[in-house]
Amino acid sequence: MRRQDIGTILALVDRSKNELLRVPGAAIPGVLAPTIFFLGLNGVFGSLTQLTGFTTDSYASFLVPVSVLQGAGFTGAATGVNLARDIEQGWLDRLLVSPAPRWVLLSGMVLAASLRAFIPASAVLLVGFGIGAHWPGLDGLVLTYAMVAVTAAVAACYASALALRYKSQSAAPLMQAGMLALILMTTAYAPMELLQGWLQDIARLNPMTLVVDAVRQGFIGTVTWEETWPAIVALAGMLATVGALSLRGMRRTAV
């Protein structure tokens, strides 16, 4: 990687930071949505822990990992929406005529999404601890933030691929719904054995289940390498797949 490539990536991250500072309201939906869902679902489904098969008596602890990943998903999807806006307004064209390679432009946007995802994750964690979610330990916390960053990168690549395909902000629901389905069609609400048959089948095949379970381990027990490495492999696989798709979209985008 050349020095100027790093400079371009950092400039794009800086642009994202400026947007946050200049339009603070833009970050509010991304923070509010997972926080409201977390509090709401905890209030509504909290008594599910009485069912045999739950490994914790704190639904807040069970749910908080899902909500932080949901925040990462929303933040990543927002990157796609912003890219679609940049395409509509001609800003991407100006980036494409610059000497920066396409992968560098994509990396800047994706890295910005990973860093921005820490905001909703921190908000949800603070609220979670406030209502009694268990402390995951330092290792659990580091693992949570690391998984949040990579999940946001996966979401950003997926949403960017859609933005480059449809070139319109109208594709936003597809970006958000895709991430919502990916994250919630897991053991999000209940352990695997308590899911209905069809959802159990999907959750077993869904690689995000491994990520949810890995982030959850610190909140309902202890962090182990046996439950962590499958999540790392799953995230690496997802990132490689959607990263390749979005890079292909970038390369096919002509000025």
Next chain:
Amino acid sequence: MSGLATNLRVVAALGARSVRQTFRRPQLMAPIIVFPTLLLAIQTGGAGAAVDLPGFPPVQSFLQFMLAGAIMQSLMLAANSGGIALAVDIEMGFTDRLFAAPISRYAVVLGRLAGTAALGLASALWFLVVGLIFGAEIAGGVPGALVAIALATAATVAIGGLGASVALRTGQASIVQGMFPLVFVVLFLSTAFFPEGLMVEPAQTIAKYNPLSFVVEGIREPIVTGLNGTDVLDAVLAILGIAAFSLLLSARALRHRLKVG
């Protein structure tokens, strides 16, 4: 008489316009149909074992219980989308042109609400059909389904009035859009997704007095237990209360809009 006929034609034309607008723009359809359907599937699959909890009311399946919640979620989002669309019309000057025309100003607002009501009806129908396809029974049969659809449509108008009043007062789509998270707060604090007795405090106490709980239970009764009237009557009263409140707010907001232009 001809004045009334003219206004009815205006309401019908504006209602049809707002329905067409929604179907043409996927970003407007998604919150009304796609997201509630997705959440219905996920919540039914994820929390379906809840029917085994002690204290859960007797139901044929969790999907049957959840249908009313999904309808409620969809109609509230339809009401919110209607408010956003009205605010966009105000921002773009379309409403000003209508206000300058020789038609009742209330017909302009009613036209938008008629479109919102049509979406509420369509979403209620959609969820009942989805429920039937995936094995949920409608205990009240066809009359029960019709009562549920009628209540959902009336509730969409009543709640849509609140969105319209915010749109008329502020004239800014972004502010009406900002109410989007509030929809979920109010929904989670009602019995839309779980029986009141099994909710966790303080959600349980708030849900007990939340008018939306009465509306949800009214829609749920014909689906889960059949038509026995008690919850339906409470729902009608709650809808009338919400409608009266939103009518008052809308009338005041309309006067404000006509004053500021």
